[in-house]
Amino acid sequence: MFTRTKQGAVDVIAGTDPLNVDYVDDAAGVIDDCLSSGPARIVVDMRQIPLLDSAGLELLLSLHDRCVERGGMLHLAGPSPLCRDILEVTGVISHFDVFSDPVDAAGSFAQ
Numbered sequence: 490m491f492t493r494t495k496q497g498a499v500d501v502i503a504g505t506d507p508l509n510v511d512y513v514d515d516a517a518g519v520i521d522d523c524l525s526s527g528p529a530r531i532v533v534d535m536r537q538i539p540l541l542d543s544a545g546l547e548l549l550l551s552l553h554d555r556c557v558e559r560g561g562m563l564h565l566a567g568p569s570p571l572c573r574d575i576l577e578v579t580g581v582i583s584h585f586d587v588f589s590d591p592v593d594a595a596g597s598f599a600q
Contacts, residue, residue, distance in 0.1 A: 491516045493523060496532070499595040501566075503534035508545030508572075516545075520552055529561035532594040536567035541575045553584050562586075566594040 491504040491512070500523040506512040523529050533549065541549075549565075556563045565587045568576060576582035588594035 491519045493519050496591065496595040499530045499532055499598055501532045501534055501591050501595065503537065503591070505537045507540040507542070508535075508538050508548065509540060509542040510544040513544040513548050517548060520548075524552075524555055524559065528559050529556045529563075530598045531556060531561065531563045532566050532588075532591050533563065534566045534591040534594075535569065535572055536590070538572060539569065541572050546575070546579055546581050550581060550584060562598070564588060564594040564597060566591040 490506060491502060494501050494503070502516070502519055502523070504516060506515065508516060520531070523531050531552070553563045563585065565585045567590050568587065573582070586594075586597065588597065
C-alpha cells in the first residue's frame, strides 16, 4: 500500500509494498494526486519498500521528470540496502538527492 501525507508544504509518499510491476499502478495513483496542484515538492519514503524492479525505476524517473517540468523537485528517503544497490547499479540514483529519512528530505526543500 502507498500513502500520501503532508509535512508542511511537502508531500511524502510512503509505501510498504515493492515498487514493482505488481504495485506500480497503486503508487502512480497516489503520485498523480501530488502533481495535480502546481509545483510539486515530493519525498518518496522508501524505508519500508523492500524491492524495486524496472517498472518502479521507470516510475521514479518519470515522477522526477514531471516534478521538474512543473518547477518542483523529488527526493528519496531511506532506501533499504537492496533498493539503494538497485538504484546505484542502474545509475538511476544520479537523478535524485537521497536522504537518510523523510524528515531530512522534507527539510532540505527549505534550504
